[in-house]
Amino acid sequence: MRWVCYGLIIINVAFFAWQALLVNDESLMRGAKEALPEGLASIRLLNELGDQADMQLEVRADAQACDVYGPFFSDLEAKAFLRAVNAFDLIGVVVEEQVKLKPYYRLYIQVQGSRQKAQALINRLRGYQLNAELVSEGDLRWTISLGDFESQDEIARLRKKLLIHGIEVAVLDKSRDYQQFWVYLNPGSAAHLTGSLQEKLIEKFPDIFHQQKNCKPVASGE
Numbered sequence: 001m002r003w004v005c006y007g008l009i010i011i012n013v014a015f016f017a018w019q020a021l022l023v024n025d026e027s028l029m030r031g032a033k034e035a036l037p038e039g040l041a042s043i044r045l046l047n048e049l050g051d052q053a054d055m056q057l058e059v060r061a062d063a064q065a066c067d068v069y070g071p072f073f074s075d076l077e078a079k080a081f082l083r084a085v086n087a088f089d090l091i092g093v094v095v096e097e098q099v100k101l102k103p104y105y106r107l108y109i110q111v112q113g114s115r116q117k118a119q120a121l122i123n124r125l126r127g128y129q130l131n132a133e134l135v136s137e138g139d140l141r142w143t144i145s146l147g148d149f150e151s152q153d154e155i156a157r158l159r160k161k162l163l164i165h166g167i168e169v170a171v172l173d174k175s176r177d178y179q180q181f182w183v184y185l186n187p188g189s190a191a192h193l194t195g196s197l198q199e200k201l202i203e204k205f206p207d208i209f210h211q212q213k214n215c216k217p218v219a220s221g222e
Contacts, residue, residue, distance in 0.1 A: 065212035067190040070182035071097075072208065078181035081205055085185065088197060092185040101176035105155055107146040107169050108135070118144060121167075128161075140172070148174065184215060 072078035078094045085092060109125075109132075111118040118134055122144055125132035133145050146169065149155050159169045190210065193201065 064187040064214070066187055066215040067185040067193075068182050068211050068213050069185070069205075069208050071180035072183070072205075073178070073180055075181055077205075078183055081201070081208070082183050084201060084204070085183075085189070085193070085197075088192060090185055090189045090192060092183050092189070095182045095184055097180050097182060099178050099180060101178075102150075103176065104174050105149045105152075106140075106172040106174050107149060107155065107158065108140050108172065109144040109146065109167060109169055111142055111144060115142075118142070125167075128165075130158075184213075 069081060070078065072081065075094065075096070082092050082094055109121070111121070111134075115134075122132045122134060125144070125146070131147050135141055135143050135145050146158070149158075155171060159171075162169055190212075
């Protein structure tokens, strides 16, 4: 009888331990779910997505590459290229791009009096080891140019130096910005630019490049 009692006690202990483990597992699962932020989709295996998995993969694979030609440095040149390929039933569009570069500064001195006085001032400036030249055309005609500068600090030092000698320096902001144009053709267009058409395009537009960029298909040719 003593061994029977011991056996029953061991069975009861094992049963209660198993129940405690089940309760702890359920608590952990609830805790994990509660820890997820609201609105966050639960993680699923790819094979659990079914038809939705196919749809997502098709969307990712739908990105197409347009054939892009350029750069052209005038709108007329880009449109001439587009007309040449339009004649072969290729659809495209001209896209303008603004290229932004670091500006620079042109320093000059306004000349008062005769040309002889201007030349005398030029000689004086050259004595200060400056590159001074008389401007004979353009917006700064009959002024003395001190050249182009990149640094504001250098300009400030030069203006301060010349002001000590009673010479005032003016600054003109200059831009290096420019426009360029690209011709976007519908995906797969490059396969049709072969043979005599390709030779004609290379002869007429020898400096352009071909590349591919992800884009939506071009809707029209103009």
